[in-house]
Amino acid sequence: MLKLLLLLQLYCNQSGIDFMQQNALIPHHRKVYEILRSHITDGVFHEGDLLPSENELCTVHKVTRPTIRKALDRLANEGYIVRHQGKGSIVKGIPKGIGILSLSGTTSAIGQDNLLTHIVVKPEIRNWSEAFTFPLNLQEIESGCIYLERLRLVNNKPVFFDITMIPNINLPRFTSRNFENKSLFDILRKNYQVEVKGGEQKILSIVADEKLKDYFQVGSGHPVLQLNRKIETNRPGFYIYSQVFCNTDEYALYGTF
Amino acid sequence: MLKLLLLLQLYCNQSGIDFMQQNALIPHHRKVYEILRSHITDGVFHEGDLLPSENELCTVHKVTRPTIRKALDRLANEGYIVRHQGKGSIVKGIPKGIGILSLSGTTSAIGQDNLLTHIVVKPEIRNWSEAFTFPLNLQEIESGCIYLERLRLVNNKPVFFDITMIPNINLPRFTSRNFENKSLFDILRKNYQVEVKGGEQKILSIVADEKLKDYFQVGSGHPVLQLNRKIETNRPGFYIYSQVFCNTDEYALYGTF
DNA sequence: AATATTTACTTGTAAATACAAGTTGAATGA
């Protein structure tokens, strides 16, 4: 009897459906973090601004200081803000100097303003057996993958072309979403609670093939940067695979270590 | 009167001297973090081990749970441990982040066994005004730089060619040292107490010029990876500049993030 | 014996409270 309940709950959790309510399960500190973070990335707060004090944030969000502090801890840790004892928290903007090399996605590396995304191949479900030389396990192969191709323009020049493959596990209605000019990782984080934890990558230099010559509008023998990456998430065993090609004529990849 | 006291305190703080006592100022959660961290790096705890429970750590370190949790938060954030609700905290070992992309030097990335180093240009003192697009400050320009070029062979195949430029500041007898098959950063660390703290880099894809074609023994139009890096050290204001070219035909650059 | 249930752990979230310590500007004194 109880077993059935547990199974039901398990099913709901895996489907991304919350058992009772959508909001009730998301902890307050995470909620506050999301709000403040989006306020920084969306330009409500600008670089150099003084964030509302912790006590002010308490009254606004109707939580206590430890909760607010946990949200601010994370923001500071990720480089969105810098805190000064006695003064307050100063907005630092979208963390830069992280770059595509040490982070996931191109959006956070470039800054959303001058980045345009064109979906070459809309998300569709495919079979796969390997992902850019990264081996797959049985569960990944059996569940198939969500496949999409994107061309990304920086200042109206095509700079990135990437192929993304995501295991088709517990991502309801994913293929029917609109991805144009949206961050893939933002969608995964906000709608499916999938967060990137880290990953591994292989980088090499190649010459553009016909496809890339076409996309990047370059001539024969043009050198292109290739990144094969396997990205870890907070879901155990759930990896995102992506292959990024980059025309480094005008924009070199930048990173810190 | 009070002003003098404040100035004294400021001086002490800046000099790394604590005002009254050494230990009193270090917060407990940081102390606990340091202890647990060293226990992991020194092998007291091994990968897969279950850490003592939070309550056990409380009694051992004579602090309360929020304090312990703050230490564990940081350990988890940095990848030393993984926490599981209901189970406990599992040791994950020393966080990776190896590879030439996230670390300095090729030696530590490849493993010293199959790496041979040939010095193309022996260390010599030169003038400089910029370093691979990185701007220099006045002190750096005035003191000149130690310049060297190396060709590095992995399994007897030339894979890396790098140019290194180091400010000629307080590095006695550096140019007369023997660098063949030795790690540059090891020499700096052991003989000059210079330790690498981090850095920034730009990565791009180029075609081999005549020089690189010769070094890598490749044909015309061969793609080559180029890394321009500015490396921070523990000496404030002391940076090492290096430009690495890499033939990724057989060995892709590997990194974690 | 196989299956539920309970129990005793674990970590996760959250509040209320208190004081320490850094910063800033207004009030106060010479």
Added chain:
DNA sequence: TCATTCAACTTGTATTTACAAGTAAATATT
């Protein structure tokens, strides 16, 4: 007027308390 002091902020640290939620093994039930 000028320097000092003070008061009112800010963030930093730490405790205490409480309950929620996940895990696993012991226990009770069928």
